[in-house]
Amino acid sequence: MSEVRIAAEPRTVFGKGAARKIRRDNKVPAVLYGHGIEPKHLTLPGHEVLLALRTANVLIRLEGDGVNELALPKGVQRDPIKGFVEHVDLLLVKRGEKVTVEIPVNTVGVVNPEGLLDLQFTTLSVEAEATNIPTGVEVDVEGLEVGASITAAQIQLPEGASLKEADPETVIVQVIAKPTEAPAEEEGPVVEEAATAEAAAE
Numbered sequence: 001m002s003e004v005r006i007a008a009e010p011r012t013v014f015g016k017g018a019a020r021k022i023r024r025d026n027k028v029p030a031v032l033y034g035h036g037i038e039p040k041h042l043t044l045p046g047h048e049v050l051l052a053l054r055t056a057n058v059l060i061r062l063e064g065d066g067v068n069e070l071a072l073p074k075g076v077q078r079d080p081i082k083g084f085v086e087h088v089d090l091l092l093v094k095r096g097e098k099v100t101v102e103i104p105v106n107t108v109g110v111v112n113p114e115g116l117l118d119l120q121f122t123t124l125s126v127e128a129e130a131t132n133i134p135t136g137v138e139v140d141v142e143g144l145e146v147g148a149s150i151t152a153a154q155i156q157l158p159e160g161a162s163l164k165e166a167d168p169e170t171v172i173v174q175v176i177a178k179p180t181e182a183p184a185e186e187e188g189p190v191v192e193e194a195a196t197a198e199a200a201a202e
Contacts, residue, residue, distance in 0.1 A: 003059050003060070003061040003070070004048075004051075004052045004055075004058055004059065004060050004061065005060075005061045005063055006044055006045065006048050006049065006052065006060055006061070006062060006063070007044070007045060007048075007063060007064050008030075008042045008043070008044055008062040008063060008064035008067045009042060009043040009044075009064055009065065010040070010041070010042065010043075010064070010065055010066060010067070011029060011030075011041040011042055011043045012041075014041070019086075019087070022043055023046070023084075023086065026045070026046040026047065027043050027044060027045055027046050028043070028044045028045075028046050028049045028085050028086070028087065028088055029041070029042075029043060029086075029087050029088075030042045030043070030044050030049075030087065030088040030089070030090055031087075031088075031089050031090065032062065032067075032069065032071055032090045032092055033089070033090070033091065033092065034071075034091045034092035034093070035092050035094070037092065040067065042062070042064075042067065042090075044062075044088065046084065046085065049085050049088060050084070050085055052073075053073060053076060053085065053088075055135075056102075056103065056104060056135065056136070057072060057073075057101045057102075057103065057133045057135075058072075058073065059071075059072060059093075059130070059131060059133070060072070060073070060090065062090070069092055070092070070093050070094065070095070070130065070131070071090035071091060071092055071093060072090065072091045072093055072099065072101070072130065072133075073088055073089070073090060073091075074089050074090065074091040075087075075088070075089030076088055076089075093130035093131075094130065095130065095131050096129065096130075096131075097129070097130050098127050098128065098129060098130070099127070099128065099129075099130045099133070100125060100126070100127050100164050100165070101125075101126065101128065101133055102123040102124070102125055102126075103123060103124055103126055103133070103134055103135070103136050103137055103161075104122060104123055104135075104136040104137075105119065105121060105122055105123060105124055105136070105137055105139060105155075105172060105173075106136050106137065106138050106139070107119065107138075107139050107140075107141050107173060108138050108139070108140055108141070108142070109140050109141045109142025109143070109144075110141070110142060110143075111141050111142075111143065111144045111145075111148075111175045112143060112144060112145045112146060112175065114145075114146055114177065114178060115144070115145065115146040115175040115176060115177060115178065116175065116176050116177070116178050117141060117144075117173065117175060118173070118174045118175065118176050119172070119173055120170075120171055120172055120173065120174065121166075121170070121172050124137055124152065124155065124163070124166065124172065125163075125164045125165040125166055126157060126161045126162060126163060126164050127161065127162050127163075127164040128158075128160055128161040128162075129160055132160055134157075134158035134160075134161050137155055137156075137157060137158065137161075139155055139172065139173055141173060141175070144175045145175065146175050146176065146177045147174075147175065148174065148175045149171045149173065149174035149175070150171070150172055150173045150174070151168060151169050151170060151171055151172065152166045152167065152168050152169070152170045152172055153168035153169065155172060
């Protein structure tokens with residue numbers, strides 16, 4: 001996985017007012033923590049952060065005054081309406097160390113026409129080297145019959161990654177039967193019964 005370099009400035013002013021001012025300048029407040037260090041409060045360029053976060057588990061090289069670290073985004077706050085990034089928590093990582101991340105599950109192929117693909121989990125928790133995090137995992141579902149399933153243990157993980165947290169027997173993907181359409185109710189008898197009731201009342 002390639003690194004995304006982002007300029008980082010130390011942040012010394014805190015509070016909601018200070019954070020709003022940072023955002024008005026198209027920048028993002030951030031906190032870097034991990035490896036027993038005192039959390040570092042930073043200011044990052046908003047556009048670069050937004051672009052970087054389009055990649056899952058992006059590896060960020062922070063560079064600036066007193067900062068030259070590798071980090072992974074571990075918490076991102078976004079504006080619920082406009083979607084821009086309001087704050088980022090960054091986990092300090094070192095080359096060669098293992099980290100636990102969630103990677104997307106992508107299915108390839110088409111199941112039996114009589115069935116529907118039911119993806120139970122869209123992500124899988126794995127352990128991988130911080131500088132070699134897989135972008136996702138592919139699950140081949142070509143031709144699977146109704147009732148077939150694929151567990152976490154059956155998924156071929158990318159080299160260097162291992163299953164983490166999830167029970168190996170957890171079903172990730174299964175094929176269920178297509179729902180059958182209920183036959184439309186005939187309205188004839190209902191109309192006849194209504195007509196009979198009206199005649200009896202006269």
